[in-house]
Amino acid sequence: MTLLNLGCGQRFHPDWMNIDFVSHAPEVMAHDLTTGIPVPDNRADAVYHSHVLEHFSKSNGAAFIQECFRVLKPGGVLRVVVPDLEALALQYVQALNAFRQQPDAMNKANHTWATIEMIDQLVRTQSGGDMMAYWSQPQILNETTLEQRLGYEFTTWRKAYLQNQQASPVNNYRIKHASPSWRQRISMHWKNYWLHRWGIAASQLPDMLFQQSGEKHLWMYDAVSLQQLLEQQGFEAITQTDAFHSRIPQWNKYQMLDVEAGVVRKPDSLFMEALKPL
Numbered sequence: 001m002t003l004l005n006l007g008c009g010q011r012f013h014p015d016w017m018n019i020d021f022v023s024h025a026p027e028v029m030a031h032d033l034t035t036g037i038p039v040p041d042n043r044a045d046a047v048y049h050s051h052v053l054e055h056f057s058k059s060n061g062a063a064f065i066q067e068c069f070r071v072l073k074p075g076g077v078l079r080v081v082v083p084d085l086e087a088l089a090l091q092y093v094q095a096l097n098a099f100r101q102q103p104d105a106m107n108k109a110n111h112t113w114a115t116i117e118m119i120d121q122l123v124r125t126q127s128g129g130d131m132m133a134y135w136s137q138p139q140i141l142n143e144t145t146l147e148q149r150l151g152y153e154f155t156t157w158r159k160a161y162l163q164n165q166q167a168s169p170v171n172n173y174r175i176k177h178a179s180p181s182w183r184q185r186i187s188m189h190w191k192n193y194w195l196h197r198w199g200i201a202a203s204q205l206p207d208m209l210f211q212q213s214g215e216k217h218l219w220m221y222d223a224v225s226l227q228q229l230l231e232q233q234g235f236e237a238i239t240q241t242d243a244f245h246s247r248i249p250q251w252n253k254y255q256m257l258d259v260e261a262g263v264v265r266k267p268d269s270l271f272m273e274a275l276k277p278l
Ligand SMILES: C[S@@+](CC[C@H](N)C(=O)[O-])C[C@H]1O[C@@H](n2cnc3c(N)ncnc32)[C@H](O)[C@@H]1O
Pocket: 006, 007, 008, 009, 010, 011, 019, 020, 021, 022, 031, 032, 033, 034, 049, 050, 051, 052, 055, 213, 214, 215
């Protein structure tokens, strides 16, 4: 079988063709998916991507789903996992109302977190953004809320972070102020020359690069809009599912993509599947 795991990050399986911007392991192929999927037409039995579609602009997202359609065999399965916009919005409104009714510290923390979870990844200009700052507090009052919302990803990060803090309580990250070498000066000169020719201010460059880094959310989906997108690209038999069930053959074997130690890896997710018509 040809199985494609697109934007795999650190979550990949050797039976799959795993693709990401950067290759973290020999099993992962480095490729920018906004340029298409490097696979011939009608080749794949299944295409899977988890928390990837929202990193494309709305139009690039539609082009990406069209690519998924192109590479799938007739009858092949597309499995899309994205953060669920509906669940995010509900959490936000519930937290807002709870705080209005009872303005205590816990409800305040839940409202602050719901706002960050909803907006931060759409607007951040630096890696980690406000979300990582919230996760890095010495004490997180509503840690249980975060555990329920984000599951394994948050709990593992937090555990490693706290262990690391204990191991080195003094922040020993140092900023190096070395003067640039002549090579760096020449490359800076050419960079500035080309930016000037393209009409881009040097100060805009970090933002432009970060925008394309794959970390920001450039669009988001709920069950209705994702279904519409899949229909528009020609998919049929579209269903909402969960981490444990799939029409991908031998899902028991590949469930590790969505499940960790028997629980859903990213509980904030919307899981949808669709078939390419025969
Ligand atoms: C939030 S992570 C999800 C990783 C993994 N699928 C998971 O569920 O844990 C998003 C991944 O998509 C990758 N990505 C985003 N845009 C990409 C692009 N244009 N081409 C290739 N990979 C991309 C990022 O590098 C990152 O590894």
